[in-house]
Amino acid sequence: MDPDNTIRLLILNDSEQEAERLISMLRNAGLPNRAQHVDGEDRLDKLLQEQTWDLLIGHEATTSIAPEAAIRRIRRLNRDVPVILLTDDETGTSVVEGLKLGAADVVPLDEDQHLLLVIQREMENREHRQLRRLADRRFREAERRSQALLDSSRDAIAYVQDGLYLYANESFAELFGYSDRDDIDCLPIMDMVANKSQDSLKQFLKEFTLKGDEVETTKLEFDGLKQNGEVARINLEVSRATYDEEACIQFLARAGVTETSAELEAQIAQVKWQDLATGLYNRQYLMNHLEALLSKGNNATEGSLIHIDFDNYSEQVQSAFGVANADLALSDLAALLRTHSNDDEVLARFGDNAFALLIPACKPGVALQRAESIRRALEEHIIDIDDTTTQLTASVGVALINDTSSSPNAVIEQGISAAEQARREHSGNAVHLYEPDMTADERRERDIKAEVQNALDNDRFRLLFQPIINLRGSDNEYYEVLLRLLNEDDQEVSPKEFLATAAKMKVSHKIDRWVILESIKMLAEHRAKGNQNTRLIINLSNHSLCDESLPPWLGVAFKAAKLPSDAIVFQANEADITNHLNAAKAFAQNLQKLKSGLSVTGFGCSLNPFNVFKHVPLSFVKVDGSFTQDIQKNNEKPDALVELIKQLHEENVTTIVPFVENASVLATLWQAGVHYIQGYYLQEPSRSMDYDFNMES
Known part of the structure; x- marks a missing residue:
C-alpha cells in the first residue's frame, strides 16, 4: 500500500461522530483519506x-x-x-455472519490497531488485484503476439496433447506436405508416422510423459508420413509446454538445421555456458537454470542456493602462487567443489572468487548440512601448486528457494547477503542461512530516522519553491515553500517520507522553525532585489500549530528580517486543524494580530469540512489534490470539485487547486471560479523564486 495515496473511503454509520472519529484515527495513523458518509441506498448507488x-x-x-x-x-x-464491518458483538457470531455476507473482515468496534492492520491488508490486496488485472491484460496481449509469431515462424512448430495435434503452424504443415495447417488440427500423431516408427514413437512419448516436469528438451527422430504417402526422416526437438492454457508437448523442427550445424550449435553452447578457468558452468547458465526452476511454480520451486565466497582470497592466493597461477588455484578449488555436487545440481563460478551451487530439491536443514560440509572440506583442503601450498576458508550463505522467491536476482542477493553476514558475525569461515531480520518498511524507517537526525545536526535540509498562479489577475506573486532532505548521497528525500518519522522523533517543531527562518531570510533577499509583490506560503506541522510560543517568536523573526508579516501565509493540514480546533483558532487569531494569515490544505476530505469556518479564521483554502487527480487520471466528472468550490465561495475565502498536471482541466477550474492553481503543468518546484508571473497576466 502506497502511504502517499489518498484512500477514497465510504462510511456506513448512524453516528456521524463515530464516523469522524474513524477518519481522524486513520489520518493520525498516517493514512490520508477522503471520506463520504452514506445515508441511503440511492446515495450509495x-x-x-x-x-x-x-x-x-x-x-x-x-x-x-x-x-x-x-x-x-x-x-x-x-x-x-x-x-469491512465493525461490530459491538463480543461472541464472535457477528464475525461469522459478516463473512458469510461477503465482508472482507469483521472487527470489534474499539480495536483500532486491529482495524488499521485489516485496512492495510485490504488496500494491499486491492492493489494486488489491480496489478493482476493489468498483468492479465498484458498476458493476453503477449499471447496474441506469441500466436502471431507462431503462425509466421519459419521453424516448424506443433503442440500435441493426448496423441492429437492441438495446433500446428504453416511451416509444420509444409514439413509433412500439407498445404493447409487446418488439415492437421485434432489429427492423431500416428496418422503422420510411418508404420515402422510407430512403436518407438509411442514408447518415447510414454516415457517423456512419465518423467513430468523433470524432463528437459530432448531430441526425437522418426520416419514421418507425408500427406501424399511419401516417407521422410523427421528430426524434432521435444519439450513440455502450455498452449491455450493446456499442458501439452511441443514439437519443434528448426528451419535449415542440418546435422553439421546442430553439432556446431552444441559446441557453441558449450563454450557459451562454460567458465574457461574452472571448467564449471558460468554465471549466466546458473541464472537461466534458476529462472527455469522458479518458473515451474508451486512446490516444484523448493530448493536452495549455496553461495561460496572465499575469505581473503586475493591476498592469500596471489601471495602464495602469484597472479599467473591464480587460475590454477581456482581450478583446484572447482575440482574439490565438484565432489560435493550431484548430477542434477548446477555448480557454477559466480564471480572472481565466488562459486554457487543450485540444488533443485532440498530442505532447509539438508541445505545447511551441505553448506557446512562444503565449508569444512574447504577449510581442510590444501592447495598445492608446484610444491607451494596454502589453505583457504570460505563464508558460505544459504538462500532458500520456494514459492515466495520473486526472481533469480532476489535469490542470488539473499545468498550473497547471507555469506556477508557469516563473514561479519564470525570473521569468515562460517555458514549462515538468509533470514530477513527486518521488513522493508522497518529498514526504511530506521534509515529515515538516521537521515533526519543527520539533517538536523549538519544542516542537510533544502527549500524549494513552487509558484501558485492567480487565474483572476493579481499583483501578488505566491510561492509555496516545500521542504526536502538531502541524504548522504546528496539526493533529495521527499517530506512524505521523513515528516512522519520526524513527528515520531518529536522534532517537527525544530524543522518548522528552520524552514521559517530560512524562508524569511530568502524572501527578504528576494524582495530587496525589487520583487516587493512576492509572498510565501509555509507549511506547519500539528506540533507548531499547537505551540503557543510560536506567534511571539514569529513577531521577533519578522522584525529582525525587516520583512512585513503579510508577506508570509502559514498553512496547516485540514486534519490537524480539525483535531486541534481550539489551538488552531488561537493560532489564526494571533496571526491576524501580526497581519499574517492561516491557510488550510487538504481541504474537503472530512465528513463536514465546512465546520472549520465556524471556529478558525482562514485566509486561503487549498482543496485536497485527490479531487484534481480524479479528474485528470481517473477521468471522473468534475462535479464534486465544482460543488466544493461553489460552497467555498459562499465562505468568502480564496481558493487554491493543486496538482494541475495538464491543460485539459484549466477550463473547468476557470468556470468554477477557482482563484489560484498550482502544479507541474505550470512549473515543478525550483530552488529559486524565478517564475515569470508576467506570462499569466
Whole structure:
C-alpha cells in the first residue's frame, strides 16, 4: 500500500461522530483519506456509479442502509470495493455472519490497531488485484503476439496433447506436405508416422510423459508420413509446454538445421555456458537454470542456493602462487567443489572468487548440512601448486528457494547477503542461512530516522519553491515553500517520507522553525532585489500549530528580517486543524494580530469540512489534490470539485487547486471560479523564486 495515496473511503454509520472519529484515527495513523458518509441506498448507488472508491467501512447495525444491501449493490455494479464491518458483538457470531455476507473482515468496534492492520491488508490486496488485472491484460496481449509469431515462424512448430495435434503452424504443415495447417488440427500423431516408427514413437512419448516436469528438451527422430504417402526422416526437438492454457508437448523442427550445424550449435553452447578457468558452468547458465526452476511454480520451486565466497582470497592466493597461477588455484578449488555436487545440481563460478551451487530439491536443514560440509572440506583442503601450498576458508550463505522467491536476482542477493553476514558475525569461515531480520518498511524507517537526525545536526535540509498562479489577475506573486532532505548521497528525500518519522522523533517543531527562518531570510533577499509583490506560503506541522510560543517568536523573526508579516501565509493540514480546533483558532487569531494569515490544505476530505469556518479564521483554502487527480487520471466528472468550490465561495475565502498536471482541466477550474492553481503543468518546484508571473497576466 502506497502511504502517499489518498484512500477514497465510504462510511456506513448512524453516528456521524463515530464516523469522524474513524477518519481522524486513520489520518493520525498516517493514512490520508477522503471520506463520504452514506445515508441511503440511492446515495450509495450514485456514489458507486460516479466515482472510484477504495474501501467501505460500516457498522453492522447501521439502519440507514443495511451492510447486506451495501454489499449486494457493490457486487451488482461489479465494483472492487472491499467491505469491512465493525461490530459491538463480543461472541464472535457477528464475525461469522459478516463473512458469510461477503465482508472482507469483521472487527470489534474499539480495536483500532486491529482495524488499521485489516485496512492495510485490504488496500494491499486491492492493489494486488489491480496489478493482476493489468498483468492479465498484458498476458493476453503477449499471447496474441506469441500466436502471431507462431503462425509466421519459419521453424516448424506443433503442440500435441493426448496423441492429437492441438495446433500446428504453416511451416509444420509444409514439413509433412500439407498445404493447409487446418488439415492437421485434432489429427492423431500416428496418422503422420510411418508404420515402422510407430512403436518407438509411442514408447518415447510414454516415457517423456512419465518423467513430468523433470524432463528437459530432448531430441526425437522418426520416419514421418507425408500427406501424399511419401516417407521422410523427421528430426524434432521435444519439450513440455502450455498452449491455450493446456499442458501439452511441443514439437519443434528448426528451419535449415542440418546435422553439421546442430553439432556446431552444441559446441557453441558449450563454450557459451562454460567458465574457461574452472571448467564449471558460468554465471549466466546458473541464472537461466534458476529462472527455469522458479518458473515451474508451486512446490516444484523448493530448493536452495549455496553461495561460496572465499575469505581473503586475493591476498592469500596471489601471495602464495602469484597472479599467473591464480587460475590454477581456482581450478583446484572447482575440482574439490565438484565432489560435493550431484548430477542434477548446477555448480557454477559466480564471480572472481565466488562459486554457487543450485540444488533443485532440498530442505532447509539438508541445505545447511551441505553448506557446512562444503565449508569444512574447504577449510581442510590444501592447495598445492608446484610444491607451494596454502589453505583457504570460505563464508558460505544459504538462500532458500520456494514459492515466495520473486526472481533469480532476489535469490542470488539473499545468498550473497547471507555469506556477508557469516563473514561479519564470525570473521569468515562460517555458514549462515538468509533470514530477513527486518521488513522493508522497518529498514526504511530506521534509515529515515538516521537521515533526519543527520539533517538536523549538519544542516542537510533544502527549500524549494513552487509558484501558485492567480487565474483572476493579481499583483501578488505566491510561492509555496516545500521542504526536502538531502541524504548522504546528496539526493533529495521527499517530506512524505521523513515528516512522519520526524513527528515520531518529536522534532517537527525544530524543522518548522528552520524552514521559517530560512524562508524569511530568502524572501527578504528576494524582495530587496525589487520583487516587493512576492509572498510565501509555509507549511506547519500539528506540533507548531499547537505551540503557543510560536506567534511571539514569529513577531521577533519578522522584525529582525525587516520583512512585513503579510508577506508570509502559514498553512496547516485540514486534519490537524480539525483535531486541534481550539489551538488552531488561537493560532489564526494571533496571526491576524501580526497581519499574517492561516491557510488550510487538504481541504474537503472530512465528513463536514465546512465546520472549520465556524471556529478558525482562514485566509486561503487549498482543496485536497485527490479531487484534481480524479479528474485528470481517473477521468471522473468534475462535479464534486465544482460543488466544493461553489460552497467555498459562499465562505468568502480564496481558493487554491493543486496538482494541475495538464491543460485539459484549466477550463473547468476557470468556470468554477477557482482563484489560484498550482502544479507541474505550470512549473515543478525550483530552488529559486524565478517564475515569470508576467506570462499569466
